[in-house]
Amino acid sequence: MKMWSGRFRQPLDPDFERWQRSIDFDRRLLRYELAASGAHAHALKNAGILSPDELIRVLQGLEDIGQQAKNFAAFSSDGDAEDVHHFVEKQLVGLIGELGYKLHSGRSRNEQIATDMRLFVRAAIDQLRLELGGFCAAIADRADQHRDAAMPAYTHLQKAEPVLVGHWLLAYVEMFLRDGDRLADCRKRLNLCPLGSGAVAGATLALDRELMSHALGFDGPTANSIDATSDRDFALEFVNALSLLAIHLSRWAEEMILFSSQEYSFITLPEAYSTGSSAMPQKKNPDLLELVRGKSGRVLGNATGLMVSVKGLPLAYNKDLQETQEPVFQASDTLLQMLPLLTGWMKAVEFELEPMQQAAQSGFMNAWAAATYLVGRGVPSRLAHERIGKAVQLGMERRCELEDLPLADLQAISPAFDQDFYKSLTLAAVLAIHDVPGGTAPERVRKAIHVTRKRIESLREEVHAHA
Numbered sequence: 001m002k003m004w005s006g007r008f009r010q011p012l013d014p015d016f017e018r019w020q021r022s023i024d025f026d027r028r029l030l031r032y033e034l035a036a037s038g039a040h041a042h043a044l045k046n047a048g049i050l051s052p053d054e055l056i057r058v059l060q061g062l063e064d065i066g067q068q069a070k071n072f073a074a075f076s077s078d079g080d081a082e083d084v085h086h087f088v089e090k091q092l093v094g095l096i097g098e099l100g101y102k103l104h105s106g107r108s109r110n111e112q113i114a115t116d117m118r119l120f121v122r123a124a125i126d127q128l129r130l131e132l133g134g135f136c137a138a139i140a141d142r143a144d145q146h147r148d149a150a151m152p153a154y155t156h157l158q159k160a161e162p163v164l165v166g167h168w169l170l171a172y173v174e175m176f177l178r179d180g181d182r183l184a185d186c187r188k189r190l191n192l193c194p195l196g197s198g199a200v201a202g203a204t205l206a207l208d209r210e211l212m213s214h215a216l217g218f219d220g221p222t223a224n225s226i227d228a229t230s231d232r233d234f235a236l237e238f239v240n241a242l243s244l245l246a247i248h249l250s251r252w253a254e255e256m257i258l259f260s261s262q263e264y265s266f267i268t269l270p271e272a273y274s275t276g277s278s279a280m281p282q283k284k285n286p287d288l289l290e291l292v293r294g295k296s297g298r299v300l301g302n303a304t305g306l307m308v309s310v311k312g313l314p315l316a317y318n319k320d321l322q323e324t325q326e327p328v329f330q331a332s333d334t335l336l337q338m339l340p341l342l343t344g345w346m347k348a349v350e351f352e353l354e355p356m357q358q359a360a361q362s363g364f365m366n367a368w369a370a371a372t373y374l375v376g377r378g379v380p381s382r383l384a385h386e387r388i389g390k391a392v393q394l395g396m397e398r399r400c401e402l403e404d405l406p407l408a409d410l411q412a413i414s415p416a417f418d419q420d421f422y423k424s425l426t427l428a429a430v431l432a433i434h435d436v437p438g439g440t441a442p443e444r445v446r447k448a449i450h451v452t453r454k455r456i457e458s459l460r461e462e463v464h465a466h467a
């Protein structure tokens with residue numbers, strides 16, 4: 001039986017009927033639909049609509065549906081059901097008879113889908129944050145392993161200054177931890193229960209909203225029924241947070257691709273995550289990284305699609321909102337599938353410390369430190385910059401580094417140069433300069449790794465506390 005056929009005299013056009021259904025994709029909300037229906041059943045019993053015995057039978061029916069879905073994956077691909085809500089009603093009636101129809105008393109699918117989606121996004125956030133924690137932990141481990149190795153840092157993709165490999169890798173952890181925080185923030189706002197909102201203007205029965213909210217692990221009921229049934233902010237926030245994560249992953253992937261090219265040779269791609277060319281026998285291609293970069297486009301597309309779907313909608317529920325489900329599922333799936341692979345990649349990649357260090361020691365990477373040497377000897381910063389610029393020019397003419405220039409030539413540029421200048425130019429000396437809290441000197445990076453690991457640990461603990 002349809003959920004709404006009473007007032008219709010003509011049957012639906014069969015093509016339209018098939019086309020407007022959502023069961024093909026909202027069947028994945030089944031477990032949340034069952035949980036929300038269970039909470040609603042309890043409220044119905046308290047309102048005197050279900051007897052205690054009827055409540056037990058309804059709950060048992062819901063339990064059986066969940067069990068069947070677990071045992072048989074295709075169970076919920078029901079050609080006759082309009083959506084997951086209709087599916088559950090049909091199944092329940094099949095199991096416990098007409099009593100099953102009582103479950104819909106005083107509620108609307110509008111509040112149900114709003115609730116199911118919130119439950120879905122909440123669970124996805126927890127899972128994603130765990131995966132993100134695993135990925136960050138893998139990066140932090142590699143940062144620790146190579147914390148004392150040096151590499152060039154770039155600006156404008158031109159060599160700028162030497163940094164520690166540990167410091168470079170922690171930059172990515174910062175981005176990904178912020179992404180995790182954004183997801184946690186979204187979770188906080190979404191964790192309110194729409195049940196009892198009805199179709200738009202509240203339930204037609206005095207249902208205990210606190211009870212339903214509590215049963216589903218929400219922080220409380222939503223405040224406004226019109227808003228609660230039509231709000232998809234949480235979905236937009238979620239997919240936009242995922243877009244930022246996807247953008248960060250794409251930047252990460254791009255840099256790894258670059259550094260794996262023979263021109264850099266800073267990393268060796270793990271064979272387990274690379275592919276060959278069907279034409280060129282020598283090739284090893286960074287397919288995993290390229291797909292990460294490519295899939296970020298999809299996630300941005302999901303976010304854009306969602307925002308455009310919602311932008312022109314008057315209050316409250318409109319069927320357009322059915323279109324907000326798939327982008328949420330797709331974005332969430334894309335990242336959930338990707339993250340464990342990236343963790344595997346991160347554990348397996350080899351960092352080539354020799355070429356990294358070589359690159360960190362050539363190309364006048366110590367020029368700023370050299371200017372700072374002159375500043376230390378009383379030369380005004382702007383003039384020191386100018387003098388070192390001249391020294392760099394001389395080095396370029398002679399095809400040598402600053403430390404290879406004889407003192408006499410340097411003193412011709414500025415009398416402030418002295419023998420100890422050379423000591424200040426070694427890689428170790430340059431790396432040790434920024435020795436303040438949060439700095440880039442070896443001891444500071446070591447501390448940063450320690451603090452970062454603690455932050456990753458507390459992210460994990462926070463997620464586990466929700467379970």
Ligand code: ARG
Pocket residue numbers: 022026083109110113317319321322325
């Ligand atoms: N399948 C619908 C959706 O996803 C459920 C809500 C239907 N509500 C309605 N008034 N037709 O949005």
